[in-house]
Amino acid sequence: MKGVHILLAIALLALASYLASASDPSPLQDFCVAINDTKNGVFVNGKFCKDPKKVKPNDFFFEGLNKPGDTSNSVGSRVTAVNVQQILGLNTLGISLARIDFAPKGLNAPHTHPRATEILVVEEGTLYVGFVTSNTDNRLFTKVLNKGDVFVFPIGLIHFQLNVGDGNAVAFAGLSSQNPGVITIADAVFGSNPPISPEVLTKAFQVDKNVVNYLQKQFGSDNN
Known part of the structure; x- marks a missing residue:
């Protein structure tokens, strides 16, 4: 019986070790502002870290998200991303943002974010949104959103937003990655x-x- 307890303890320790390694490690510093320096250091999530003594407030700053994006394209929408490419201080913090502008009947075409879950809030207008589950059943989840409504798109799943109102629409999205990617x-x-x-x-x-x-x-x- 004692041997069974020992085996169970080993199994639990192994599981705990696996779970710890399967998630992002806890930060060991306040921030890791990205810098495009390829001469020294090792990439961390694709970026080098700036010397903390040289970090400035502007490393955590982005302006202009109040300005509408140009929707005069074939799909009638424009995504303005605010990720680690725009705010270098987002490096290693696991979060980013986007503004999405829609012309009447504009579409943010079906796409995926391979590295992030997305949470969307409608600032203005009416959007028909949805996502499709994986090939186990290809189930479609949809909802019509109005101003102030929120919807979540799980990581990696195909999703879309369509402006079904009479005027322009605006939404803001938070994403659980500094660089969520888009396909x-x-x-x-x-x-x-x-x-x-x-x-x-x-x-x-x-x-x-x-x-x-x-x-x-x-x-x-x-x-x-």
Whole structure:
């Protein structure tokens, strides 16, 4: 019986060790402001750290998020990202922000954030939003959001927002990564460089090659 208790204790310690290594480590300093210095040091999440003595308030500052983004593009929306590329002080902090502007009927096309969950709040207008679960059942969750409403898009899942109101719409999104990444589905599939073989796409989408050729000529959106 004693041997069973020892084995159980070892198993619990192993599980605790696994869980600890499977999550982000606790910060060992107040901040790690990113700096594009490739001469010395080792990349941490793709960035070097600035000497803390040289850190300035502007390393944690971004201005202009009150200004509407230009929605005069093919999808009628514009994402203004505020991540570690715009605020170097976000490095290692695991959070970022975005403003999304929509023209009437504007769409933030189906996309994923491979490294972040997103929480969206509507500042103005009415949005039809949704996400699709993984291939276990491809279940679609949708909701119509009005001013002040909040919706969550789980990490890595395909999601979208469509302006279904009569005027412009604005939303703000918080994301659980300093650099959440974005993969716009149509752009990635039909606008890759070099193009994916039409043979692959005709079989994947069960359409004629002429349809694939047409779609590959349309994509390469400048929305993000």
